[in-house]
Amino acid sequence: MALIPATILTGFLGAGKTTLLNRILHEPHGFKIAVIENEFGQENIDNEILVQESREQIIEMNNGCICCTVRGDLIMGLTDLARRRAAGEISFDHVVIETTGLANPGPVAQTFFIDEEVASEYLVDAVVTVVDARHAMHQLDTYKEAQRQVGFADKLLLSKTDLVDEAAVQQLMARLRRINPRAPIVTSDFGKVAISEVLDLRGFNLNDKLELDPDFISAQEHAHEHKHVHDHDHDGHACGEHCDHEHHHHDHHHAQHSDNIAAFVFQSDRPFQAEKLDEYLGTIVQVYGPRMLRYKGVLWMDGADRKVIFQGVHQIMGTDIGAKWGENEARSNKMVFIGQNLPQDTFILGLKQCLV
Numbered sequence: 001m002a003l004i005p006a007t008i009l010t011g012f013l014g015a016g017k018t019t020l021l022n023r024i025l026h027e028p029h030g031f032k033i034a035v036i037e038n039e040f041g042q043e044n045i046d047n048e049i050l051v052q053e054s055r056e057q058i059i060e061m062n063n064g065c066i067c068c069t070v071r072g073d074l075i076m077g078l079t080d081l082a083r084r085r086a087a088g089e090i091s092f093d094h095v096v097i098e099t100t101g102l103a104n105p106g107p108v109a110q111t112f113f114i115d116e117e118v119a120s121e122y123l124v125d126a127v128v129t130v131v132d133a134r135h136a137m138h139q140l141d142t143y144k145e146a147q148r149q150v151g152f153a154d155k156l157l158l159s160k161t162d163l164v165d166e167a168a169v170q171q172l173m174a175r176l177r178r179i180n181p182r183a184p185i186v187t188s189d190f191g192k193v194a195i196s197e198v199l200d201l202r203g204f205n206l207n208d209k210l211e212l213d214p215d216f217i218s219a220q221e222h223a224h225e226h227k228h229v230h231d232h233d234h235d236g237h238a239c240g241e242h243c244d245h246e247h248h249h250h251d252h253h254h255a256q257h258s259d260n261i262a263a264f265v266f267q268s269d270r271p272f273q274a275e276k277l278d279e280y281l282g283t284i285v286q287v288y289g290p291r292m293l294r295y296k297g298v299l300w301m302d303g304a305d306r307k308v309i310f311q312g313v314h315q316i317m318g319t320d321i322g323a324k325w326g327e328n329e330a331r332s333n334k335m336v337f338i339g340q341n342l343p344q345d346t347f348i349l350g351l352k353q354c355l356v
């Protein structure tokens with residue numbers, strides 16, 4: 001049987017991956033797509049944001065980052081999809097893997113060559129990287145992950161050009177071409193791009209990847225190097241049961257993400273007072289915005305019968321009206337903050353004060 005093409009969709013935190021995916025899943029283009037979602041932090045908010053009707057074909061992985069702690073889950077997810085497809089239980093002709101904003105696409109792509117079962121069912125169609133035109137210059141200056149995602153791309157999709165002027169777009173494009181002269185660059189504001197620019201690119205050329213990273217195909221785990229991310233929950237606990245961080249494993253060179261980036265979760269089963277919350281979020285974004293890499297949440301507002309989806313990147317914050325709360329669904333608030341040296345306790349205390 002023909003191999004199933006898989007697209008690795010990558011891009012730094014908040015670049016616009018889910019927005020693009022949502023658009024693709026809504027469009028009538030003839031592709032049947034299965035999605036593998038990997039989100040950093042324990043709460044999969046993207047699941048609320050992605051279109052509901054495709055849900056049965058969305059596999060979530062949120063116990064760690066796809067390029068380090070959950071590579072085994074990726075293999076299992078892929079082989080399980082292939083088995084269900086062969087058994088006629090589900091039907092799809094393409095897989096899209098949305099990585100976390102901090103993932104190194106190298107080890108994700110590697111999985112398709114190293115794992116025999118995966119290699120016998122799938123081929124990497126392309127690594128597609130979404131680049132945030134508003135924040136990319138700073139991200140490229142500061143985070144190796146952002147550089148790697150651009151370096152590994154077979155196609156670069158430029159989002160948020162609506163937020164910057166033409167000169168800034170040109171300057172960014174010139175930089176992207178210097179980092180990765182191979183990858184064509186296409187503008188894709190709010191995911192508006194032809195499907196032919198994203199799927200069926202047949203763009204993954206192993207030789208290029210080997211030039212970029214001579215260890216690419218070696219089965220040695222984590223030959224790549226990236227720095228540290230903690231994943232804190234609201235109790236201040238730093239690492240979950242799947243934690244695989246360096247401080248637990250001093251005996252081998254381990255995959256890590258950028259220093260000082262940490263995630264924490266705020267949860268509550270009391271509703272928010274909208275005005276208080278608006279004011280508080282406005283204030284923290286003003287003060288801590290430059291260090292707030294990504295934040296999102298599903299919110300329960302007092303008196304509202306619909307969920308409110310809230311999200312942002314640095315100072316740019318927005319809300320959308322989400323689905324109705326189900327009749328038997330327990331209402332609650334879930335927020336995830338990913339940032340550099342954010343004062344977790346202050347945030348949590350402040351948010352608590354916005355509850356009814």
Ligand SMILES: Nc1nc2c(ncn2[C@@H]2O[C@H](COP(=O)(O)OP(=O)(O)OP(=O)(O)O)[C@@H](O)[C@H]2O)c(=O)[nH]1
Pocket residue numbers: 011012013014015016017018019020100101159160161162163188189190191294311312313318
């Ligand atoms: N102005 C503008 N905003 C955009 C564009 N694309 C996405 N956004 C917004 O940017 C925010 C992040 O978009 P997502 O699609 O969730 O980004 P992501 O890459 O999936 O984020 P993570 O998976 O959390 O890293 C959302 O508030 C989007 O509405 C764009 O082209 N222009």
